[in-house]
Amino acid sequence: MTNEFSESLEKKLEETTKLGLEVVKEATEDRLMKLSVGPQHPGSGHFRFTIKVDGDYIVYCDPDPGYVHRGEEKMCEYRNFIQNIPHLERPVIHDSTNITYSYSLAVEELLGIEVPRRGQFIRAIASELNRQVYTLYWLAIYGIFLGHSTMFMWPAGDRELFIDLLTALTGARVTHAFNIPGGVRNDIPDGFKEKCLEYVNYFEKRLKEYENIFYNNPLFRQRTENVGILTKDDAINLGVTGSVLRASGVAYDVRKVEPYDVYNEIDFKVQYMKTCDSFARAYVPFLDMRESCHIIRQLLDKMPESGEVRMKLQSNPKGTPGESYKRVESGRGALSYYIVSDGSSRPYRVKISVGSFRNILALPHLLVGSRLGDMPCIYWALNYWPVEADR
């Protein structure tokens, strides 16, 4: 856009100088308007990115995360392995089971303990339920970002189904602190299985309605199809993960590639699309939710009827010196922990690698050259959670 303009401008400039007229050259910067999107903007979250617009086109984008940095990694070094659980789930409370899942896996490797089989199943159930909660919240915000108020209210309402289930399971609405090294905190309550099946069956019917009102809406398709193309090569080079990667035609899911706990016993498909546009990035999480329902049903089926759910640990467990790296598939992609231990009861170093921070790297690449009206639908389709990225 700008190049064409500046070329034609220079051509005109040459013509006018030939005539002997004096010309004041308009600087390219004069045409641009600098807009600050966030941190107090309805379309940003706890995050800021600066854009420059030339008319309706975005010509420059500079993401500026870090508004909610809390130093989670440093805080880990001053607490023991168990004390770390409650504060580690704060960066993404809507997906709190998944963010503590890979931490627990890594610590278990360091401490050399194994989770009982029933505990592994309960972990996986809680993880899938929490994935639904997160994705519904994400979808609600995606709806309101596109001006679709019904799509804000419906997922936000149906999210309560899974929150009810998780409350029955863990005792808290969003901050569960449920996964701990050695298993899960408590066994499932009575009647949970029937309640869970009932809710999941109802939710599958609701998913059809979501598809009818939102994904099959011609106006929604007009807005998102062929917008913000992230090709397969670009997606791999930029290092995006999760639904963003799968929407670019790469069938990559940590649950399938490196199955952890009981996921190798579960039969499910990796949902991916080859259109590489914003629509695909909005649709893949929806397909994931549908697949998650199948997974929950299988997990409830295969779960052992009774048994231990947690391996008893010392009150202040210590492992051998060493390091471990574990990752799980969270709502936003691969979420991994790298933990180094020096043999004491506290970790020597904890490094959290989150999907959000990887996905936001694609934002300038996608925004530059697109229209101002496409900004929310490209930005939020990247499945970015600002608080998690800042850690």
Add this chain to the structure above:
Amino acid sequence: MATAPKDFRFGNFVGSLVWLIFWIIVIVSLVGLPLIFIIFFYIPLPYSNGEVITPYLFLSMIVDPTRTAPIIKFIIHTDFFRAAVFPGFAFAAMIAATTIYVERKFLAKMQLRTGPLYAGKIEGILQLIADGFKLISKEIIAPSGADKPIFWTTPIIFVATAAALTVLIPVAPGWVGADLDVGLLAIFAILGFFPLIALLFSWSCNSKYPFIGGLRALHQMIAFEIPFILSALSIVLLSGSLNLTDIVESQYSFWFFIIAPLSAFVFYISSLAELERVPFDLPEAESEIVAGWLTETSGMIYGLIQLGTYLKLYVLAALFVILFLGGWMGPQIFPQEIIPGYTGEKIYNATVINGIFWFTIKTFGMIMLILLPRGINPRIRIDILLHTGWYKLIVLAFINMFIVLAMIYGGVITPGGLQ
């Protein structure tokens, strides 16, 4: 689903109303009436028809219909009453207020919510009044560097322009504030002011997001003005008049919707765009440009602009009814007389009441249709919007216009009915 607070008792509600009336009577008789008599002691009493109107006579006039009827008739036939109260501003504002309440409840039911519930005890009917008081009591913040005179006056001009439109709408036979021969043209002329006001306001704010919103409003209204006028043109061809009363009266045998459905569709879509409603709410797109050209509004400035917007909504719904759905035409359901054997001056007119009834019913139906897309559609992008306006809607409006012209020249219809 809960529709009233848990401890709601209808008896208590009625009881509180009775107590309210009791205290009003007590206060009026103890304080109000003595005050009035004191005032009348000092000022000379007015004459009417050769008799002094004493307070006693005045009270008897209120009760005696033969005396009050001429006065009421005189008042309701003044131009001021027509502009300010009945077919004009107050009537439109009442409909606008009802619309806001209905919209909130309607949208809430659609989204599996309850909507306003507590203000006014029954289904939150007083929510709007509460919101109004809240807006009045809020501080109005003018941005530093704003062009203050324009910033303060444009909201008032916005409401005044919207109120000017309501005067041109005929509600019943003979009931219109200004019966112009170019009524339709006048409405389009006044509608043309709105993008200017939006642009002026957004420029005066000295802020970036309002400025983008104002430019978007301008683009959008220009793109949709032409299909808007073209869709109304086929009705002008059919009725042979620009006078809105004539247009309604020429639909006595059939509605123009039957002959011009495409025009009606174009008119409906264009009015959505004129009103900046979903899916055409680009000038107020929240996630892109905060609140568009309303970003810097606060307190009653916001309230005034909302009032103007809802007045505009009423006017465009009413215009659709007048052009396509036969205005006040409908079966006579009201009796010719309400007091049998009454021979004095008559205020009640069965035809007029019937006209008002049908007009209001149809207008509300149309308003609901305009509110509906808000629940089911996302916002569209500006290039798709401009493409829709300039390419698709203009073509559709032209197609219907040519159909109408062919029918007129082919002798199938004449202005006013089938041949």
